[in-house]
Amino acid sequence: MNWFNVLWHDLRNGLLRWRQLLIPIIFLIPCFLGNREFSAAGISASWGDYLLYCFKGQLPISANTALQDISLPTLWILVVGSCLYLNLDYLPKDMTSFGLQIIYRCRNKAGWFLSKCLWNAMSCLLYLVLACLTTFLFSWFAGASSTMAASSQSCAYIFQSAISDPISLSIRQTSMVAVLLPFLTIFALSMLEMLLCMITKPILAFLSCMLLLAFAAFGSSRWFLGVGAMSIRSSYVTAGGASPLFSACFAIGMIIACILIGVAAFKKADILSIEE
Numbered sequence: 001m002n003w004f005n006v007l008w009h010d011l012r013n014g015l016l017r018w019r020q021l022l023i024p025i026i027f028l029i030p031c032f033l034g035n036r037e038f039s040a041a042g043i044s045a046s047w048g049d050y051l052l053y054c055f056k057g058q059l060p061i062s063a064n065t066a067l068q069d070i071s072l073p074t075l076w077i078l079v080v081g082s083c084l085y086l087n088l089d090y091l092p093k094d095m096t097s098f099g100l101q102i103i104y105r106c107r108n109k110a111g112w113f114l115s116k117c118l119w120n121a122m123s124c125l126l127y128l129v130l131a132c133l134t135t136f137l138f139s140w141f142a143g144a145s146s147t148m149a150a151s152s153q154s155c156a157y158i159f160q161s162a163i164s165d166p167i168s169l170s171i172r173q174t175s176m177v178a179v180l181l182p183f184l185t186i187f188a189l190s191m192l193e194m195l196l197c198m199i200t201k202p203i204l205a206f207l208s209c210m211l212l213l214a215f216a217a218f219g220s221s222r223w224f225l226g227v228g229a230m231s232i233r234s235s236y237v238t239a240g241g242a243s244p245l246f247s248a249c250f251a252i253g254m255i256i257a258c259i260l261i262g263v264a265a266f267k268k269a270d271i272l273s274i275e276e
Helices: 003-015 018-041 047-054 074-087 090-106 109-141 152-162 171-197 202-218 244-268 271-275
Strands: none
Touching: 003 090, 003 109, 018 047, 018 074, 018 109, 018 152, 047 074, 047 109, 047 152, 047 171, 074 109, 074 171, 074 202, 090 109, 090 171, 109 171, 109 244, 171 202, 171 244
């Protein structure tokens, strides 16, 4: 059994799952809420505005923030954390079903794990593609502009107190902070989750990654994995915010580290104990 057959097995069984139909529903929630707010404020929103709203996040909690003003960015947690939940059980389930047989037949443990990494990348990519398609169709039906650019009026409303001077985002900037960086960040978190699934129970791996999201939501450091998926934390929006280039490189570095550690660990692992 060659490696491409292993990859085809993962893509067929890991991507063609009924749970993927939940993705449009997940993104329709912030779309409806955003549309209600844009309409109430009299803002003519664009497709890019809806994406920025979905991945807005929040500013870090400062030392002088009152306790009653502290809140969790539930919409951001929903759209980022849902992908982690959807990807959570594939590796453990495959390991306890056909995984052992495939490893024995291909005789390549490193190749088997790399196939899972490619499945993970494609699953996260599918998540973002369906997110973009859902927001595009919603904005089209809502009569919004189909451009990815965000006007100064919409940016002022979406980010409110985060900006002091009027700003507008070009198609390239919006694509960076509301599509590419969320994809890289979610992929990095999903890779970390998959790596943790090899050494602990899946629910603990999921909770660990969700805890990282909480740290990113409340913390001010750009080194928290998750900050890159917050459009409000970008230097395009907030003075002193995280550079998109840094956020992209940090996420890619985490992805590469998870792959290297995972391959090395899995080559030495007792697959019978992993199955148990």
